[in-house]
Every structure is written in C-alpha cells, then in structure tokens.
Amino acid sequence: MMEVAAKQIASFKLLNPKTTSPPPHRRPSISISGAASLGHLTRPDFPILHQEVNGSKLVYLDNAATSQKPNSVLNALQEYYASYNSNVHRGIHYLSARATDEYELARNKVAAFINASNSRQIVFTRNATEAINLVAYSWGLSNLKPLDEVILTIAEHHSAIVPWQLVAQKTGAILKFVILDQDEIPDMNKLSEMLSKNTKLVVVHHVSNMLASVLPIEEIVLGAHKVGAKVLVDACQSVPHMLVDVQGLDADFLVASSHKMCGPTGIGFLYGKSEILSSMPPFLGGGEMISEVYVDHSTYAEPPSRFEAGTPAIGEAIGLGAAIDYLSRIGMQKIHDYEVELANYLYESLCSVPNIRIYGPRPSENVHRVALCSFNVEKIHPTDIATFLDQQHGVAIRSGHHCAQPLHRYLGVSASARASLHFYNTKEDVDDFIQALNDAVSFFNSLK
Amino acid sequence: MNSATAFKTSTPPPTTTRRRTTLILSSFIKQPIFNTKNIHLTLKSLKCFVDIPNLSVSCSSTTTRTDSPIESEEERVANKLQRLVFEFRSLTEPIDRVKRLLHYAETLPPLNESARVEANRVTGCTTQVWVEAKMDEFGRMRFGADSDSQITKGFISCLVWMLDGAYPDEVLTVKTEDLTDMNVGIHGKEKSRVNTWRNVLAAMQDRTSNILSRWK
Numbered sequence: 001m002m003e004v005a006a007k008q009i010a011s012f013k014l015l016n017p018k019t020t021s022p023p024p025h026r027r028p029s030i031s032i033s034g035a036a037s038l039g040h041l042t043r044p045d046f047p048i049l050h051q052e053v054n055g056s057k058l059v060y061l062d063n064a065a066t067s068q069k070p071n072s073v074l075n076a077l078q079e080y081y082a083s084y085n086s087n088v089h090r091g092i093h094y095l096s097a098r099a100t101d102e103y104e105l106a107r108n109k110v111a112a113f114i115n116a117s118n119s120r121q122i123v124f125t126r127n128a129t130e131a132i133n134l135v136a137y138s139w140g141l142s143n144l145k146p147l148d149e150v151i152l153t154i155a156e157h158h159s160a161i162v163p164w165q166l167v168a169q170k171t172g173a174i175l176k177f178v179i180l181d182q183d184e185i186p187d188m189n190k191l192s193e194m195l196s197k198n199t200k201l202v203v204v205h206h207v208s209n210m211l212a213s214v215l216p217i218e219e220i221v222l223g224a225h226k227v228g229a230k231v232l233v234d235a236c237q238s239v240p241h242m243l244v245d246v247q248g249l250d251a252d253f254l255v256a257s258s259h260k261m262c263g264p265t266g267i268g269f270l271y272g273k274s275e276i277l278s279s280m281p282p283f284l285g286g287g288e289m290i291s292e293v294y295v296d297h298s299t300y301a302e303p304p305s306r307f308e309a310g311t312p313a314i315g316e317a318i319g320l321g322a323a324i325d326y327l328s329r330i331g332m333q334k335i336h337d338y339e340v341e342l343a344n345y346l347y348e349s350l351c352s353v354p355n356i357r358i359y360g361p362r363p364s365e366n367v368h369r370v371a372l373c374s375f376n377v378e379k380i381h382p383t384d385i386a387t388f389l390d391q392q393h394g395v396a397i398r399s400g401h402h403c404a405q406p407l408h409r410y411l412g413v414s415a416s417a418r419a420s421l422h423f424y425n426t427k428e429d430v431d432d433f434i435q436a437l438n439d440a441v442s443f444f445n446s447l448k
Numbered sequence: 449m450n451s452a453t454a455f456k457t458s459t460p461p462p463t464t465t466r467r468r469t470t471l472i473l474s475s476f477i478k479q480p481i482f483n484t485k486n487i488h489l490t491l492k493s494l495k496c497f498v499d500i501p502n503l504s505v506s507c508s509s510t511t512t513r514t515d516s517p518i519e520s521e522e523e524r525v526a527n528k529l530q531r532l533v534f535e536f537r538s539l540t541e542p543i544d545r546v547k548r549l550l551h552y553a554e555t556l557p558p559l560n561e562s563a564r565v566e567a568n569r570v571t572g573c574t575t576q577v578w579v580e581a582k583m584d585e586f587g588r589m590r591f592g593a594d595s596d597s598q599i600t601k602g603f604i605s606c607l608v609w610m611l612d613g614a615y616p617d618e619v620l621t622v623k624t625e626d627l628t629d630m631n632v633g634i635h636g637k638e639k640s641r642v643n644t645w646r647n648v649l650a651a652m653q654d655r656t657s658n659i660l661s662r663w664k
Contacts, residue, residue: 054542192638381597383575391542400574414576443596445551 002383017189038338039176039426045070056394064372065421066259076322103314106321113324115245123270123304128236129159131255136163138280141245146172146342148200153178153186153197183361185213200231206238211360212369217249242336265321267316277303284309327343335423342421343371349434372420380444382417393436404419426444481535482609504630525618528610536630545632556605559594570651575600581655588618603644621657
C-alpha cells in the first residue's frame with residue numbers, strides 16, 4: 001500500500017496536468033456597465049496582495065479571519081509614530097494634544113460609521129472579544145440573577161459564548177441556544193418562542209462567520225425589547241461589509257473589530273446606549289477611567305473613559321479611523337452590492353466541485369449570503385485541502401472550527417474549510433480558488 | 449506495562465551512524481528515509497534496507513551502502529532528527545515536502561480503535577489527533593498515534609518514527625525548534641493551533657513526563 005501511494009505521489013504532476021500548467025490568463029472582470037470591478041479598482045491600494053506565496057500569486061481568501069490593510073492605513077500608522085506619538089488626554093504639550101485630537105477623532109469616525117448618535121457611546125477595546133467581556137463582566141454580573149435567561153444561537157463565535165458561560169457560572173443565569181432551521185439559518189421562530197419574562201439578554205451575530213447568513217436584527221430587537229430584554233449584536237462580520245445603523249437596529253450593545261475592517265489589530269469597539277453604559281460599573285481599574293482616587297476608594301469617569309483603563313491603543317485607533325475613511329470613500333453600499341455579486345459567484349462556482357457540502361442557506365431572492373463559504377469535500381480533511389491550496393497554489397483559506405465548535409458539532413463535523421472574500425477580491429480570485437480546489441480534490445482522490 | 453506488543457509493528461530499525469548517514473543521504477535523500485509499516489520485512493530480507501528501507505532499487509545497485517558497516521545499536525533520536533531535517537531540506541519545492549508527509553502518513557501503523565478516546569486527544573490542533581503513550585518492559589517509550597487528516601498523519605508518522613522506542617530522557621530533549629529546518633508545517637516557533645509538530649511533540653513529551661512521574 002505504501003509503495004502504491006509513493007508511486008501515486010511521484011507521478012502526481014502527470015496525473016494532474018493542471019498543476020504544472022501556468023495559471024490561466026487573468027482578465028479583469030468587467031461589469032455590465034463596462035467598468036472594471038471594485039476588486040480590480042481597489043487591489044492596487046493593498047500592497048500585501050501583490051506577492052508570490054510558495055511560487056504562486058497570492059490569492060487571499062481568509063478575510064473573515066482578518067482583512068488586509070490599504071496604504072492609507074499603513075501611512076496613518078507611520079505618520080502617528082513618526083510625527084506625533086504621545087500619550088493621550090493628560091499631556092499639555094503639542095504632541096499629546098495632537099495625539100488626543102486624532103484619537104478622539106477616530107472615535108467620532110466610528111460613531112458616524114455605524115450611525116451612533118453620540119461618540120461617547122463608543123468604547124475602544126482591544127478587540128470585539130474584549131468588548132463582549134466588558135459587557136459580560138460589567139452589565140452581566142450586576143444585572144443577571146439566578147434563573148435569568150440569556151438566549152444565544154448555536155452559531156455564535158466562541159467569543160460570544162464563553163464570556164456568558166463564565167457569567168452564568170457566577171450568577172446562576174441560564175444560557176439557552178437557538179438551533180438552525182431547515183435552511184441552516186438560526187431559527188428565528190424558535191428564538192421568538194424562547195423569549196419570556198425571564199429573558200434578560202439576547203446575544204446574536206449579525207452575520208455568521210460560518211453559515212454566511214444574515215440575521216434580522218431589527219425583528220430580534222423588537223421581540224426582545226417587548227419582554228424587557230437587552231440585545232447584544234456581534235457585528236464583526238457585518239460592519240466591514242455592509243451599512244450598519246445602530247439607531248435603525250435599536251440594538252443595546254454592538255461590537256466589532258478593527259482588523260476585520262481594514263484597520264490595525266489590537267483595537268475594537270463597543271457601542272452601547274448611553275443610559276445603559278452610564279449605569280454600568282467599571283470593568284477594569286486603572287488610570288484614565290477614574291474621576292478621583294483616594295486611598296480607600298475611587299470615583300469613576302463617565303463613559304467611555306470609565307471603560308478605557310490605562311493607556312489605550314492610540315496608533316491603532318487612529319489607524320482604524322483611517323480605515324473608516326477609506327471604506328467610506330468607496331461607500332459601504334457599493335461594497336455590499338459588489339460583495340453580494342461575489343458571494344453568489346463564489347457559491348455557484350463551489351457548487352460545481354464534486355462531492356462538496358456547503359454550509360448555510362442556499363442563496364435565493366429572499367435569502368442573501370455574504371461573500372464566504374464554509375464547506376467540506378467528502379473524505380478529504382479540510383486542513384489537508386487548505387494545506388494543499390497554500391503549498392501548491394498560494395491560495396489562502398482557513399480550515400478548522402472557525403471558533404464555532406458548537407455549530408460544527410450541531411452539523412456533525414469536527415472541522416470545515418472556509419473561503420471568505422472582501423471587496424478587493426475578484427471573480428478571478430474565485431476562479432483561481434476553484435481551480436486549485438479541484439486540483440486538490442483530484443490529488444487526494446488519486447491517493448485513495 | 450505490557451504495552452510493547454501493541455506497538456511492535458511501529459518499532460523502527462536499528463540503523464546507521466551520523467557519519468554514514470551523511471554519506472548515504474547525500475546520494476539518496478530525495479527518497480523517503482523510513483517506512484514503519486514494512487520495517488520488519490525489510491530488515492529480514494535485505495541488510496541494506498536498514499539505512500533507507502524504501503530504496504530497494506537504488507540500494508541493491510549501490511556498493512557504497514552494502515559495503516558500509518551496519519551499526520548494531522539502536523539509532524539515537526538525535527540521528528533520526530538529523531536525517532528527517534536533512535531529508536525535508538533536500539526537498540526544495542513546498543509541495544514535495546507535503547507529498548513526502550502524505551507518503552509517511554501511509555506508513556503510520558493503524559491505531560487501535562480503543563485508543564481513539566478523548567483521553568488520548570491532542571488539543572489545540574485544527575485536526576483531530578490521538579496519541580497513546582506507554583512504557584515497555586525495557587523502560588523505553590512506545591507511541592501510537594492517528595489523525596483524521598492525512599497531512600497531520602504525516603507529521604505524526606515522522607514523530608512516531610523518531611521517538612518510538614526511545615528512552616524518556618531522549619524524548620524529552622527534542623525541541624520544536626529542532627524541527628523548524630524541515631520547513632513544512634511549522635509556522636513560526638511559537639504555540640499555534642496549526643503547529644501540529646509542536647502540539648503533538650508536546651503531547652508526547654507530556655505523556656512521557658506523566659509516565660515517568662508515576663514510575664517514580
């Protein structure tokens with residue numbers, strides 16, 4: 001058996017002529033109007049995309065994990081550290097004043113980007129995970145009691161599950177999970193049925209990082225508010241890809257992460273309604289978040305400072321502001337429209353791969369998917385596929401559980417592969433990916 | 449401690465010294481250096497298989513190798529590690545290194561279904577990995593392992609070949625950094641979900657340490 005396998009591997013190049021042939025000529029996809037696609041127009045802004053990986057042109061399709069950064073963001077970081085690096089809020093000198101202005105300007109940009117009514121509703125955190133933990137430890141510990149209920153979906157990211165498990169252990173609150181409906185979308189009818197006077201909080205994603213589905217947040221908020229429950233929206237996969245209006249959604253809390261929206265790592269944000277944030281106790285103690293400190297007690301600053309203990313990620317916040325400027329110049333509606341086109345193209349193209357199972361809803365007039373697909377190919381481990389795509393074709397996708405183990409268990413698999421796109425991707429990227437995937441499938445099937 | 453029989457088929461061959469290894473590998477390194485499944489057969493049938501078991505054609509026509517003295521003592525972990533590194537470094541194309549791992553995946557002896565239990569799971573990997581560790585009556589570590597990913601099986605096949613039959617102190621001296629030069633599947637030296645080398649090696653060493661502490 002070993003010798004047979006060795007021969008097959010050795011003759012792989014012959015068995016799979018696609019592997020040795022040069023990539024097909026990459027023609028820019030042209031829209032109906034005759035203009036180059038948004039992907040082709042924006043790719044020059046992202047220097048990282050123009051490189052070879054393992055001898056092939058890089059095709060980056062791991063955007064749900066993290067996005068790439070345009071030159072304007074790189075320049076903003078360079079400018080901050082080269083020209084006005086200083087600590088914020090306390091210094092009276094020029095550099096500190098400028099750093100403070102730019103840091104707070106970034107907060108204003110975030111507020112405007114998600115249509116918050118006031119920038120004081122924006123708390124900078126390390127990432128979305130910290131933002132959820134902030135709500136869990138501050139609001140959760142001071143508001144949840146034994147037998148209170150927190151409703152989540154089975155498709156939540158671990159960062160939206162584990163903090164509430166920790167809080168539930170401390171408070172005696174109960175976590176309830178909404179399963180999927182027949183279209184593999186979290187079942188909204190089941191969620192409505194679960195709502196009761198015991199419900200104190202609903203934690204939901206806006207866009208699933210595995211199923212590619214979009215939840216009707218307005219409806220969820222309406223139902224939750226009727227029973228007096230608050231709603232926390234994990235918007236990590238929606239804010240970078242579509243218009244998000246927190247006033248329109250009427251969500252009580254919303255979190256997102258900079259690095260998924262073309263900004264730097266190390267910074268995310270929490271949006272909270274003003275009256276709720278004002279009622280919440282501090283999460284972390286330290287400098288910046290205090291009003292007065294005495295030896296036996298302290299008084300605390302108003303939000304958002306109350307929740308920003310210590311020196312914040314100043315350069316990263318400014319970089320996030322630059323990312324928002326960049327996205328806004330393109331226009332989030334334009335980004336969304338283009339990504340819907342990419343999403344359908346990706347889904348339809350993947351359907352042509354033999355023995356593939358794509359998770360989440362089938363796109364239709366009423367069901368929209370975002371531009372990502374999680375999938376498995378029969379009898380080939382997703383990590384083997386991802387490794388082959390990287391090593392042989394320079395195509396970057398993700399494999400594993402995507403921080404959604406409960407969802408994978410529910411679907412009966414331990415792992416999946418995931419290709420996720422952003423507006424700087426093109427249909428040619430999808431074509432390259434599909435060609436590489438077919439090659440991988442042929443390769444691994446040839447070993448059996 | 450009646451575990452030796454469970455892993456007999458994976459017992460690697462007593463092989464060569466570093467000096468001879470270098471000489472021979474410089475000629476044949478592009479071929480796989482071990483085959484744990486067929487090892488007993490090759491040892492009985494052809495002495496020259498001791499060095500590079502899979503090279504039946506090349507081996508039989510190479511006087512250099514048949515003329516070389518065969519070491520009787522067990523090959524040390526350090527030598528095996530050097531051979532592995534040398535072999536993978538000789539494969540300049542990334543995909544060739546992956547293919548070699550897939551080849552070694554085929555040579556990994558099957559793990560008993562009873563060993564595929566949660567207690568033997570290696571956490572932190574993007575794939576499912578099971579490692580079973582026991583100590584035989586000679587005080588040597590015996591390892592069995594499996595994964596649901598073929599490439600991961602290749603990684604663990606190399607580790608099992610290198611460490612199965614070694615004494616605990618040898619198992620514990622191997623560092624992930626030592627494997628970095630193989631340049632396959634190691635994304636940086638630090639802990640990572642996808643760094644199978646590190647996660648599985650750490651699991652083998654943890655289990656070795658636990659067995660040692662129970663012994664003491």
